Amino acid sequence: MTEANTFSAAALPPVGRAGRISRPLLLAFGWANVGIGMVGVVVPGLPTTVFLLMALWAFSKSSARFHHWLYTHPRLGPPLRDWNEHGVIPGRAKVLAVSMMTLSLVWVTLGIAEGWELPVIMAACLIPVAIFIVTRPSYPRL
Numbered sequence: 150m151t152e153a154n155t156f157s158a159a160a161l162p163p164v165g166r167a168g169r170i171s172r173p174l175l176l177a178f179g180w181a182n183v184g185i186g187m188v189g190v191v192v193p194g195l196p197t198t199v200f201l202l203m204a205l206w207a208f209s210k211s212s213a214r215f216h217h218w219l220y221t222h223p224r225l226g227p228p229l230r231d232w233n234e235h236g237v238i239p240g241r242a243k244v245l246a247v248s249m250m251t252l253s254l255v256w257v258t259l260g261i262a263e264g265w266e267l268p269v270i271m272a273a274c275l276i277p278v279a280i281f282i283v284t285r286p287s288y289p290r291l
Contacts, residue, residue, distance in 0.1 A: 172211045179207030179215060186225070194249065198228045198242065205229055235289040238282055246282050250275045 182204035189197035208216035220226055231237035254275055258268040
């Protein structure tokens with residue numbers, strides 16, 4: 150039995166209903182995020198899972214079929230399920246995210262900012278995000 154077939158419909162998060170106008174917009178937003186996520190698979194430094202999580206949210210409001218497809222996909226589904234069920238951010242993703250935030254802050258501080266205000270505001274935004282990322286589990290607890 151394939152992994153996609155091992156999940157029952159009861160195990161999936163509920164799918165909401167979008168209105169006649171918002172449904173096509175949510176579907177387009179979901180597929181745009183799937184597309185960006187696919188680019189992230191091959192482009193180093195571009196996150197994949199965050200875009201797939203946004204797609205999963207949009208599909209949860211607009212299409213049970215696409216939501217189920219993405220959530221149970223053999224390659225794309227496991228990190229989405231790990232986040233949804235256990236709040237997991239893989240260690241490699243943590244290192245990459247915090248490294249990129251640090252590099253951005255250093256670049257702005259040393260190369261762009263003319264005063265201290267911009268680096269302080271940027272640090273005030275990035276530090277809580279970095280703390281959140283680092284404090285998430287790196288693998289599902291069994």
